[in-house]
Amino acid sequence: MKKSLWQFSLLLIMLFAPTIVSAATNPELNKLFQAANAAYQKESYLTAISSYEQILKQNYESGNLYYNLGNSYYKSGQFGMAILYYEKAHQLIPYDADLQANLKYVTKKLSLNHSQDWLTILGELVPLETLFLILIGISSLIAGLVIFKLFGLTKKPAWQSGLHGTLLGTGIIWFALMVLTSISWQQQLRPQAVAIKAGEVYFEPNSASTLYFKISEGAKVTVINEKENWLMLKRTDGKHGWAKKESFKKI
Amino acid sequence: MKEGASTLQLQTLQKIFYQISLSFVLTLLVMLPSLAATATATLNSNEAVAGESVELTISLNGARFGTHPQLPKIKGIEIESAGRSTQIQIINGKMSSAEIYSYALTPVQAGQYQLGPFRIRSGNQTLTTNVVNLSVTNNNSNNSNNSQTTNPDISERDTEKYLFLKIKPSRNTLYLGEKIPLTIKLYVRKGVGVDGYSNPTINQSAVTIEPLAEPSETEEIIDGALYQVLDFSTTLSPVQVGQVNLGPFIMKCNVMVRDSDSDSLIDQFLGSSQKELISLKSNTVSLKILPLPAGQPASFSGAVGRFQLNATVSPPEVLQGDPVTVKLTLSGSGNLQTAGAPILTGETDFKTYPIQRKKTTQQGDEQQFYFEQILIPLKSGQKNIPSYRFSYFDPELNKYQELNTPILPITVKANPNFRIDSVLENSNSNSEKLGNDLVYIKDQLGTLKLKNSHLYQQPWFWFMQLLPFFAMLAAFGYRHYQKILAADTPWSRAQRANTQAEKELVKLQTMLKNQEYQKIPEATQQVVRKYLGEKYKLTTAGMTSEVTKELTKLAVPAKKLQLVKDFFESYNLLSFTGIAIDQSAAEKLLNLATEIIIEKKSTVATPLAQETLPPGKEQIS
Numbered sequence: 001m002k003k004s005l006w007q008f009s010l011l012l013i014m015l016f017a018p019t020i021v022s023a024a025t026n027p028e029l030n031k032l033f034q035a036a037n038a039a040y041q042k043e044s045y046l047t048a049i050s051s052y053e054q055i056l057k058q059n060y061e062s063g064n065l066y067y068n069l070g071n072s073y074y075k076s077g078q079f080g081m082a083i084l085y086y087e088k089a090h091q092l093i094p095y096d097a098d099l100q101a102n103l104k105y106v107t108k109k110l111s112l113n114h115s116q117d118w119l120t121i122l123g124e125l126v127p128l129e130t131l132f133l134i135l136i137g138i139s140s141l142i143a144g145l146v147i148f149k150l151f152g153l154t155k156k157p158a159w160q161s162g163l164h165g166t167l168l169g170t171g172i173i174w175f176a177l178m179v180l181t182s183i184s185w186q187q188q189l190r191p192q193a194v195a196i197k198a199g200e201v202y203f204e205p206n207s208a209s210t211l212y213f214k215i216s217e218g219a220k221v222t223v224i225n226e227k228e229n230w231l232m233l234k235r236t237d238g239k240h241g242w243a244k245k246e247s248f249k250k251i
Numbered sequence: 252m253k254e255g256a257s258t259l260q261l262q263t264l265q266k267i268f269y270q271i272s273l274s275f276v277l278t279l280l281v282m283l284p285s286l287a288a289t290a291t292a293t294l295n296s297n298e299a300v301a302g303e304s305v306e307l308t309i310s311l312n313g314a315r316f317g318t319h320p321q322l323p324k325i326k327g328i329e330i331e332s333a334g335r336s337t338q339i340q341i342i343n344g345k346m347s348s349a350e351i352y353s354y355a356l357t358p359v360q361a362g363q364y365q366l367g368p369f370r371i372r373s374g375n376q377t378l379t380t381n382v383v384n385l386s387v388t389n390n391n392s393n394n395s396n397n398s399q400t401t402n403p404d405i406s407e408r409d410t411e412k413y414l415f416l417k418i419k420p421s422r423n424t425l426y427l428g429e430k431i432p433l434t435i436k437l438y439v440r441k442g443v444g445v446d447g448y449s450n451p452t453i454n455q456s457a458v459t460i461e462p463l464a465e466p467s468e469t470e471e472i473i474d475g476a477l478y479q480v481l482d483f484s485t486t487l488s489p490v491q492v493g494q495v496n497l498g499p500f501i502m503k504c505n506v507m508v509r510d511s512d513s514d515s516l517i518d519q520f521l522g523s524s525q526k527e528l529i530s531l532k533s534n535t536v537s538l539k540i541l542p543l544p545a546g547q548p549a550s551f552s553g554a555v556g557r558f559q560l561n562a563t564v565s566p567p568e569v570l571q572g573d574p575v576t577v578k579l580t581l582s583g584s585g586n587l588q589t590a591g592a593p594i595l596t597g598e599t600d601f602k603t604y605p606i607q608r609k610k611t612t613q614q615g616d617e618q619q620f621y622f623e624q625i626l627i628p629l630k631s632g633q634k635n636i637p638s639y640r641f642s643y644f645d646p647e648l649n650k651y652q653e654l655n656t657p658i659l660p661i662t663v664k665a666n667p668n669f670r671i672d673s674v675l676e677n678s679n680s681n682s683e684k685l686g687n688d689l690v691y692i693k694d695q696l697g698t699l700k701l702k703n704s705h706l707y708q709q710p711w712f713w714f715m716q717l718l719p720f721f722a723m724l725a726a727f728g729y730r731h732y733q734k735i736l737a738a739d740t741p742w743s744r745a746q747r748a749n750t751q752a753e754k755e756l757v758k759l760q761t762m763l764k765n766q767e768y769q770k771i772p773e774a775t776q777q778v779v780r781k782y783l784g785e786k787y788k789l790t791t792a793g794m795t796s797e798v799t800k801e802l803t804k805l806a807v808p809a810k811k812l813q814l815v816k817d818f819f820e821s822y823n824l825l826s827f828t829g830i831a832i833d834q835s836a837a838e839k840l841l842n843l844a845t846e847i848i849i850e851k852k853s854t855v856a857t858p859l860a861q862e863t864l865p866p867g868k869e870q871i872s
Binding site: 033093098 | 600630687688689690691692693694695697698700701706707715716719720722726
């Protein structure tokens, strides 16, 4: 039994290892990060941005890295880029208090309307990956209870040992989590973007068509479609139209 | 005779009484016109030099018991009350009375001043004075290092030996913002009468001077003469660099003058009959103010002196979201008026509020400045409040010093009701205007991961998701198999018999390896009997080769019947003839048993084999 547990743990480590790398094991990246922080401290924000982005170019990312990039872009006056990186950081460290405070501060500073429909709020309530992990736990629990019942591992009747009640409760939780995961999953599949500068949204993908509405720097939109240099966007109030790609960056 | 004399005396007394009464009534009648009261304001000079005093007199003629008039504040002129006196005159039998109020006016800046009209309350009456004009010019005369009086009547007289004001800073070269002691002393020669004085004042923008305390009295001997000394010592601090002339301080004194007709001031001082208001000027001192040297630390905010910094936090254990107070005590001597508070260094897990300056206390030369800062922990766990830093310039060492408090550890317990939004909202809605800016960058890279390597993009992650369901399916399948196996059907019996017999055969093989040949016939016979009994639902007790007859009825294949027959014959031979059982005999018997048990696979095409298939399975022909 003990041997099996070790083998299982080893399997998990082997599975996770390629995707998660501790900063401690990457002195080069850590050195770059500290150099960027020093530049930020000296108010050389563009130098700081350049150093932070070198880490990204090596195909690594972290919530703190995106957070610092957001700060650097804000300090250098590129508010749209600041929001973009805060949103990226939000996907990795959604419960970070500093991040929440800065995102709120910049959003307020730019007078952005960040009202969201209830489905979006629900979808962003718990990160998708956390939901999946919880689901694995709940499913395993249900499987364990079922096996327990099947093989009669309790001497008491199932109804008396509370097995049925536990199974029912766990089943309800599992169902609710499945619904929440589906909503979150749907939102994850929808690509989102941030306006890195103020832009104009047209009825058709050409500048000669009628201007529908204007979009502020830092505004978060959903990308519905793409066509050459144009993106079809949907604003939080449901309005959608075509805007030039150059004004937006995907989160 | 005696009665007549008494009557004469009585009449004389009555006459005197009437005369006195008449005189009193007449006096009152004479005085009545003078009750029409008037108020007059006069200046002893309509011209003055800035910094010098002139005397303003307000006379109430024909009025008594007027309240002491409070003169309104006049911009550019300092006003001090200099006493009250009453004057009664009878000229040609006509009596007049006046109440006189004196004021010392010290203009501090040049200009034309219109003083009055002043309103004075006298009984039920309100009297209004006339307006007086005062022309003030700047003092262009050289500052004298010697004290002198400015009273025009006595200015030329030699007073410095008897009454003078002296100032002396502890040093003549000092740094901008440095605080040094300043001695201000009034010397009064023994025997000179001084009845009241004002505090020394100065109008100088290049230095700031602490308010003067109550003077202490001492005695000093100068050139063999004894002086009473009033010490008004305080501190000064320069606010601009360069050469600064400090002084003169101006002070007003009421001096008792004995004889106004005497030319000798000594006679006047040693007399005791009359007060005279004089204004004293102190000496002037040249100060050299040095700028603070370059290389100021980032945390330097203007403090000059020598200080120590201590910090405490309370409570040491809090719930997440509850405030903790950091108390800072900055003690030492020096100038902190323009300096900022200590600053919190490093990144924290706290919501910080602006540091507050609470109070200042002084013990001797050492001052203590108290500061407080409220912090709200946002995260639970063992947290450290970073050190506070304070920098100052030490004029004695001629260099900047930096103070750092030790890190303050606190325990923050998790609070399930804590919401970070509420903390941020509270800070926004605080009536106190707080700064608002980005939270500082992170100093750790955090958990790195490959870009676009979300868990749900990994195949193993989906396998993990499905694993519980596979486990459940497997459990259901196994449970179903167990139920079928436990049923009393030919197939179930055959399965059970085979499984059991195969296990026993393994044991028999072991016995063979261990050369336990004598035990093998009996053990093998038991395995075969048990197998046949279980599989064909036969009685195992007393089973012999006769069992083949029953097996024939059950449509057991002939080959198997032959095997059973051969097995029992071999067994009988080995068990009952008494021959020695060697390895080949044991092996032969074991092989027969094995063929009987394992032979089932070759029986697929037989009717019995069809019968033994599990329910629901079709025979493939």
